[in-house]
Each structure stands twice: as C-alpha cells, then as structure tokens.
Amino acid sequence: MTTDSPVTKAVAQIENTKLKVQTPYEKVCDNINNDEGYAQDLAQGKRIGFYSLREDLGSGNFSRVKMGVHTLTKDKVAVKIYNKLKLDAKTQRFLSREISSMEKLHHPNTVRLYEVIETFSKLYLIMEFANGGELSSKISTEGKLSQKTTKRIFCQIVAALDHMHKKNIIHRDLKAENVFISGLCVVKVGDFGFSTCASFDTALTTFCGSPPYAAPELFKDDYYLGPYVDIWALGILLYFMVTGVMPFRAETVGKLKKSILNGLYIMPDFLPDNCKYLIRKILQLIPKNRFTLEQIKRCKWLQGETFPLDEASCNTHPPNIDLCNEEELEARCCLEELGVPLDNGTNTTMDVRSKITGTYRIVLHRKQKEKSELDINLLQNEASYTRKKNTKSKVCTIL
Template sequence: MAFDIDDDLPDRESARQFYQKYEPKEVIGKGLSSVVRKCVEKATGKEYACKIIEFNDDSQEERDATLREIQILKLVGDHPNIIDIVASFETPNYVFIVMELCPNGELFDYLTKVVHLSEKRTRQIMSSILHAVDHLHSHHVVHRDLKPENILMDANMNVKITDLGFAVQVSENEALYDLFGTPGYMAPELLQCSQYEGMPGYGLPVDLWACGVILFTLLSGLPPFWHRKQHLMFRMIMDGQYTMTGSEWDDVSETAKDLIHHLLVVDPAERYTAAQALQHPFFNVERTRRRDFMAKRTLKAHIILIWSIHRLRTLHYRPQPIRGKELLENPYRFKSYRKMIDSTAFLLYGHWIKKDEHQNQNRATLFQTEEKYDVVRHEQLLEQRRVRREQSQPLRLQHQNEIREEQSPPP
C-alpha cells in the first residue's frame, strides 16, 4: 500500500516506543510503500532519518523483506560507506527504521547538477563505493540494486550505500534466479535467468556490473545502455554493446576506460571483483614528492611567473622604458616628455604654438631662440631712454647754434 506524503503520522499509542525517543519532523523522501522523515532524538537533539513502512494484513512478504533489510543493515552497517542503522521499531501496521541522516541527498541529484565529474572526484566516489561493495561481499551479501539513486551523500560529501531492500545474503556457492533491480543497471546473467531456461543463475558479480555502469555514468554524464524500447536495451546489455566515442570522452584517460572494460564484462567469471578493481591503476595514482624539490626556489619561480603574466597583461597601459641617449636625440618622440616640454615652453614664451599644416615638423624649432623681455624691465629701459633724450636735447640745440654762427658771414 502506498504511503501518501500528506497522510498523518502513525498513531502515537500504537508506536509509543518510537515517539518516546524520537520526534518526527518534515518529509524528506518517499518510496512505493514508505516515507522518510527527518526526526530528532529527544535525549540528545541529534537529527536522524526515519524510514516508516506501512503494511496491510496481506503484505507478510513485504514485512519479511523489511525485517531482512534491518538484519542485513545491522550486519554490515559498521562500514563508513554504508548507511548506519540506529534503531528499529515494529508495530502491527508499521515498521520504523532510524538511520543516520545524509543532508546532501542522492548521488543522482548531485550528478544531475554537475552533469559529469572529473576523474579525481570520480576516483574518490568509486573508491568508496567499491570498498563498501567489498565489505558487503565479504559478508556474502548481494545488493542487487546499486545505482546513484541508492547512494546518499552525508554532510562531508562522503557516499553511503543505502536501500538494501533487494539485498540478500547467500551461501558460498548459492546461485540466485529472481529478477530484482533497476533495468539500466541489471547484469547480463541476471537478465538471462529471466529470459532463458537452464541458466546457471547469478551472484555477487552483478554488483560489480552495476559499479561499471555507475563509473561510466559519472565520467560521461550518460548511461552506457539506453533505448526507449526496453527489450532492445536488454539486448544491448546481454551483448555488452556500449561505446566510449563521444566528445564527452575526449578528456577521459585510457586508464579509466580500461577499468570500465574490466567491469562491464558479459562473462561474470572474467569480471573484476571489488578487490581487483581497487587494485587497478586508476586508483593507484602516484603522489610521491620529488627528491630535488626546493620550496623556496619553487615559490620564487611562481612569483616571477605571476609577475611576468601581470606585466604582459598591463604592458599596453604602461609607458615603455626610455633610454637617455634617445631622449637627448629626440625628446619629442616620447609623449610624456613632449607634454613637459610644451608646458615649459609656454611658461617661457608666454604663448602656445599655433597648429598649422606642418603636422610632422619638430615643434621645438618653432619657438624663438631668445628669452622674452620682462615687461617691468622693458618699461624701465624706455624711461631711461626718454630721460637721456631730454637731457641731451639742450646740448644738441647749443651745438646746432654754434654751427650756425660759424657758417654765417662776418658783418
């Protein structure tokens, strides 16, 4: 029975044990027959996620599957990349599973925002997923529904595998034949069991096939197998038909592609295990420090590099260096000195040079070569000349009279 998000919470009297310890809050997720709410532990105030599953009287199989999920979570929940179960409560109509809260949501939502991830980030996420899968397989647990929607991200963006509703614990050589999982992430041997008689079944390797699909999707932003007709998509999966030839693969290393090839192998016997995948060169990136590394020299080189880049970027706005010899030969060649010379010439000669048709002429040659007279000094000189003229006029008249007397005839 579907649990509506808008439905009221379960009756407090029937779920007294849960309500004594936890206070339910807003809805943060929904499944086919369950709803996930944020809840707060009353004693500590710590926040958790509570999965509330509702059952009818005729849904004993669903109840058994939920109780099996709780047992598996308690079995494998001591791993940093698997969701940790805190407590569980059971009533006649409901089961409450209290788990750690992952506030950053699903890996699927994160991938939807960024489209695809860098190899560095993909390496971190896939390493965590494969370590979690290796932990599951060490307890002979097959997840059977690994996909980005079932991988949560905690407050520190660490991934946590969740939703072990399809998970099952198998014995050493036990084979499974039931059809469980999400179509795009199903392994070829799982599909073959549902379509053909006499197939050998499937086991732990189906989770590694799903890991290969997730790795492919994280690096490219696209699923390796997709067709609008599901039976054609199943045929592509069983034949292992996928390509890595788009523009989205131009920057992906051959090492990453090689790991995908070893995970998306049709034959489960040849497919990598989780332990083998973690030993692949994709995860063994050398980060050794150079022996001749010198921090001071490296810092100096980076400072010079940054200074040079800044100098090149601002070269157009900065004056060029001026040589003294060039300045003496042609000062008007440099704009800053040309302005300084013009300003000095104006102060010296009292006027600007008029612009005319001789645009290319050296303007310095148009100036007078003598200094201007000071106005006050010039008036003083004129006054001295007038005084001398007045003083010399009586003498000049006397001299003229004497000349006339000498020239006149005697009586």
C-alpha cells in the same frame, strides 16, 4: 514537634520531591507516557518513540522516508516508514533481510541502522541521515563528476561493497539513487531492501534491482551469482559518474534488455584510457570475466587512491565499561549525563528494538565520525607541512 511526627515527615517528603530534578531522559519518558501534546503528535504521524518527524526525504514502492530529530541528543536521523498492513509475504521477507543486513554492516561508507520501532500498523527504521541527498540527483542536476571527485567517491563505494561481500551480503540494488552524500566527497551506500545473505557461489534466482543497472544474466531464465551482479552494477555506476549518462538506454524494458545482452555502448573520447579500460573490464558479458573488487582496487586509474577500512569497533550495544574503547567510553559518558540508564556489565537483553540501544548507537556513531574527521585533518595538515618543508629545502639547495 518531634522529628518523627506525621507533619514533619510530610514536609520532608515535599521538600525531597522539590529537590529531586528529573534527568533529560526521565523528562522525555514522562512526556511519552503522560503528555497530551505527544499523544496528538503520535496520532498525526509527527513523532515516534524518541524522534520528532520532519520533512519528507523520499519514497519507494513500499515505504517513505522522513527526516527525524532525536529528542535527547538532537541528532538528525532518517526514518524509513513501512505500512505493515500493505506488505505481502514477499515484501515482509525483504524487510527482514534489510534489517538483518544492516545489523551486520560496520563500515564508514554504509548507512547505519540505529533502531527499529514497531506499532500495530507501522514499522520504523531509524537510520543514519545523509544531508546531501542522492548521488543521482547531484549528477542529474550538475552533470558528470570530475575525475578527482569520481575516484574518491568510487573508492568509497568499492570499499563498502567489499565489506558487504566479505559479510556474505549481496546488495542487488546498487545504483546512484541508493548512494547518499553525507559530506564533501563522502558517500554512504544504503537501501538494503533487496539485499540477501549468500556465499560467493550460491545460486540466486530472484530478479532484483533497477533494469538499467541489471547484469545480462539477470535477463536470462537461469540462476545468477550475487557478487558478479553487484560488480556489473558498480561498472554502470562508474560510467554514469564520469559521463553523466547511462551506458545502456532504451525507450522500453524490452529494448533495454536487448541492448544489455548485446553489450554495446559508446565510450566517450574525453575519458582517460585507463578509465575506459576499467569500465570495459567490469562490464564484461560473461560474469567470471569481470574484474574482481581486488582487481578494481589495483587498477591504474585508481593508483594513489585510498579505500576506507571497516570500522574498528563493532560494539552496537553499550559494552562492559572495562572493555570500552575511547569512542565507546565517550558515548557512555554522554548517555550518563542525559540520565540514560546503563548496565555497567554487558546488557545482552538490549537489541535494535531498544530505545537505549538506538540512543547509544547514534551518540557512538557521532563520536566515531568526529574522530575520523580529526584524523583526516591531522593527516592533511601533516601532508601540507611535509610539502612546505620539502619546498623550503629545495630552495635552500638552489641558493
């Protein structure tokens, strides 16, 4: 039998097929396209794209949030689900702004957007998962935070808000329910559904956010400036963290409005004077009299605290392999091991609606967090070593 006979070719083809092993990426894609179980899970709302959907995490006026797990990387994510058939034109505009705002933000204390998946009736935002839940739930359950914990968390929120404002993004719904705990004294600001892009002096007119956090100017039939509204909400949030209660409370929105416009609230005696001073300087009725974010950073109460910086890397798509930094290169290698097809050049066609982009962002963010945690541990160990060394030196001098 010659090597060119039809039988030989058929046998060789069968052997080659046996030898060819699917990559993890190919297996998942094959299941998505051909597996009946996947189709059933999709129909029952148990899966979307590369993500299996688990328990509910919360719900809002127009959406609900579930925990998800990426089939390939096994990373946990938060999946915000919108029913497109129930969205009016105004809500659709807010949703578009939410996606746009999250795409522009690259800060360790803002919730990351990984991917957007759209079907005929649903829109899914695949986001960073914070396993500690809402800051509001923690305070409501456990009571006010300690001064030390409050300072550390507050600095992260201030840094995140500063990053937003430098990007001309106004949050407009800053509150404890939209601050999520992702680690020991580590928080993420999220829910950009009411956010908008506006410069510092742009006049805004739409009332947004929660009434207890609303600035006085929002209750007047006039325009307002976004940054001042965010800073007022920051002051309300600070008061809530250090006292466990809200500064302005009332049985009705009308009474709450009157209380806020009067600017009258009780300052507990147990608060340090420099903390009271900061709260008063933020909760000023006249917007231009409020402390700026820079003034907040320099206040006495926060002396010695650090404010997290913006992420060094803003490559949200796999960059050219020759331009990768350490974390990006590790993320590319991880995806290549999974069999995810990557272009060695910059793939400009990839966007937030690409499953490859989503997978890359998830892995890259994990690598960035691992490096950040390593850097923190190294700094803590170095500080501990320095303290021990200084202590020994003092003892020797005394002897």
